[in-house]
Amino acid sequence: MVNIDSGKSIHTLAAIDTGADNCTFPSILSLNIGNQLNENGKSKNGTRGISGEEQDTYKHWVTIEVLDAIRTEVIRSLNVIANILKRNDIPPLLGTHMFLDKFHLSINYLEKEIELKW
Numbered sequence: 001m002v003n004i005d006s007g008k009s010i011h012t013l014a015a016i017d018t019g020a021d022n023c024t025f026p027s028i029l030s031l032n033i034g035n036q037l038n039e040n041g042k043s044k045n046g047t048r049g050i051s052g053e054e055q056d057t058y059k060h061w062v063t064i065e066v067l068d069a070i071r072t073e074v075i076r077s078l079n080v081i082a083n084i085l086k087r088n089d090i091p092p093l094l095g096t097h098m099f100l101d102k103f104h105l106s107i108n109y110l111e112k113e114i115e116l117k118w
Contacts, residue, residue, distance in 0.1 A: 001025065001092070002063040003033040004079060011071075012092050014064075016105070016114065020095030022047075023064065024083040029092060035060045037086060047083050049090075058084040064099060066116065076118065078102060 002009040010032045014023075024047060027037055035041070037058045046054035059081050066076040080098040094100060106115040 001029055001033060001082075002065060003035060004061045004063055006034050008033045009065075014092035014094045016100065017093040017095055018100065018105070020093050022083045022095045022097050023062075023080050023099050024085060024090070024093045024095060025062075026088040026090050026092065027058075027084055027086050028088045030058070030060060030062075030082075030084040033062070035062075035084065037084065041084075043083070047085060056086040058086070060084055064094070076116075 001012060010029055012029060014025075031037070035058075041058040041060055043057040043059050045057070047057040048054050061079060062082045064078050064080055064082075065074045066078075067073065068075050078099055102118060104117040106117070107113075108115070
């Protein structure tokens with residue numbers, strides 16, 4: 001996850017969530033790359049997850065860099081408008097809008113492999 005303005009980045013693993021509309025991250029990751037959670041970025045509508053409870057949500061442009069299998073080389077970069085939740089007890093989620101909709105996703109459960117093609 002990279003701050004588009006400053007280039008400051010943080011490495012993290014994220015879950016692929018085909019049921020999530022947007023890429024969603026806990027605030028600690030966004031704050032670590034220099035994004036502020038202020039009224040300018042606050043969304044009018046909060047994010048609702050499985051619980052249905054609305055969460056305070058902030059919108060920030062970030063770059064998501066997909067790394068190779070050994071996590072040394074960037075193989076794809078995408079700029080996305082990410083949902084940043086004020087809470088920190090959620091995992092980073094890669095959703096459909098502006099991210100998964102750019103890939104062909106294959107899941108091989110038997111081999112425990114996920115393949116992204118573009």
